[in-house]
Amino acid sequence: MSSQRAVVVGASHAGVQLAASLRSEGWVGEIVLVGDESVLPYQRPPLSKAYLSGKSALDQIVIRSAEFYAKQGIVLRDAKVEEIDRLAGNLRLSTGEALRYDKLALCTGARPRQLAVPGAKLREVYYLRTAADVELIRAAATPGRRAVIVGGGYIGLETAASLTALGVDVVVLEAAERVLERVTAPDVSAFFTRIHQSEGVEIRTGAMVEALTGEGTVREVVLAGGESIPADLVIIGIGVEPNTELAAAAGLMVDDGVLIDSGARTSDPEIVSAGDCTRQEVTRYGTSVRLESVPSAGEQAKVAAATICGKSKEVSALPWFWSDQYDLKLQIAGLNTGYDEVVLSGDPEQDRDFSCFYLRCGELIAADCVNRPRDFMFCKRVIAQRTPFERSELVTAN
Template sequence: MSVQRAVIVGASHAGAQVAASLRQEGWAGEVVLVGDESALPYQRPPLSKDYLAGKSTLAELAIRSAEFYARQEIRLLGATVERIDRSAGRVSLSTGESLGYDKLALCTGARPRRLRVPGAHLAGVHYLRTAADVDLIRATAKPGSRAVVVGGGYVGLETAASLRALGLDVTVLEATERVLERVTAPEVSAFFDRIHREEGVCIQTSALVEALAGDARVREVVLSSGESVPADLVIVGIGIEPNTELAASAGLVIDNGVVIDDRARTSDPDIVAAGDCTSRDIARYGSRVRLECVPSAGEQAKAAAATISGKCREITALPWFWSDQYDVKLQIAGLNTGYDEVVLSGDPNRDRDFTCFYLRQGELIAADCVNRPRDFVFSKRLLTQATQGVGRAELPLVTVSDLGA
């Protein structure tokens, strides 16, 4: 009987976790982890934080050591998968080789959304997704240089904080009326706007980028208002797009990501998927969701490995996220989609610690906890237990008495 082979496409958080979990689940066959970067699989969230600020090395960000992969007999293969032949059970590689599989895991992740304006091709315009991207930014991020960050989401604000730590003059340009508009309540947006301004960042909202100007290198960002913002470097952080082309060309079902079920199965019984490239129905939120976060990637990867190994492990963990900016740690429990009321514990207009609880029809659905780890633990526990009927009158009482707010 021939040895079975599991091939994992994509060597980031999800891919590395699938590989490790396969061995934990008792998979005795081959494990091949295919990635298009030369480094060992590494943590991505610190790229816009400690790695950009020069506080950590790429080796320190490695998810696991080279010795771990060798000991677990996980083969690391540097290549890009260009095609999946489902009928033959083979993948074609950028090296010209092909590789047979019995089970396939797609962990292809996502890529930065591109800024499509004149001048976007100029030198000095950067995106932030890989260590190589950050290395290019750091090469020109000199104290006193003028950096413009396009996009006031989490990655944009984290990048702004790191660049300030390096001594750069930083301007954040956000197209909507407030930073973090798509993901937080106005009170949370106002808080982050305040702390960034206090740290010396210039924030402009309702700022639509019309063009990037310069000779061979970017020198200014031109806004639709006619204003020009001087720039020695530009970092674009306007969201990400899932890498679904490989799955789509193989005929898998796509809907804002590779569609998976609660066991990480795709529309092909021999193919699972995990991470930023996937979307799935979450009954609690009544919608199909694509989660862009490490905890979700890890949870999906563990379910995918169990499925490959012929076991049943459902994806049940609550979505949660975090962001580090200056001395502020934001921890988010749940998804605030569809909230109709917020309850605040603490004063975001004055303090540097508070919690914003999100309610829908009187039920807690999410919480943004700023420097409030106890509130975060409390909120996760409450949401995990799917407690019903937690209303406005109850939350401040619980928070004040139990969490010391």
């Protein structure tokens, strides 16, 4: 084996894929994957879905088995990287030791955005990002208890669906005028509001949280205007922030994410980065974005591994996302930023399946497809290849 050592910081979807891809791209040296959780790296999307609702155990959502790492010669280290010394080619670990690297990949992910109001540190106030978080929430989420979820984005709505399945009474508080306002058209927001309300979830929009109150343990959520909502537990889901401090301290370029090029290189061409911590130009849309998407993290990781191995590959796949709520699978193709027209297939006011197509100047740029996998595949192809289409094809794509 070569004396060269590649170190991947962050045992995330991106980190595991990058380590695995290094081997498939021909890296024959050491591979060290450093993560700060003392369990095998696991999938994060199921945390708010199957794992929270108790349908999956942790060993069922691991990304790779222990045998895989052993067979591929990937060493897992349970530690936190405190500092990058680019000149010396060393990492300072929380264990006190220095870890030498020849090639470095940063897959440091993101963390939940904190709710900055009085009482946010009370007991029974939770964030959902790790398996340990979910275990605490599940222990608190016993039937008949009242959970208040702050944030009506995907994580908040997925959590609401899972808690409802556990017999918990759920209230969702969204500061904007509709759930998913930042990412979907009004028709899609109205659809998910209708579905959740039909399942017994109370949804409050335009609800600004002013404080959490209770004697040591949260008991009420206080809204601007003075209204108090009783709560046995509170879950905060108001977005994430990229973990860029390590990169910034090392002098890498950071702007709401570690900036990478099409080959996943940071501003130091000897260091690559992938996953939720990164921001890159998406050529299809001519804009720089931080995608927070497992498929995108996986593709960036594969490209980053190729780059480390001296090969020329570029991140080029169309961004796509998904969300599972109740019996609904929402699949999202592309980015709808700047859309000026919406075309619907199906009736979101009545049905449990429909598609919402986003157009800009007559061009299809994105689609939200609920229980319509054929629409989703059709749209991925048309959007990515900019294939000409007739509007009638959108309505009949399914």
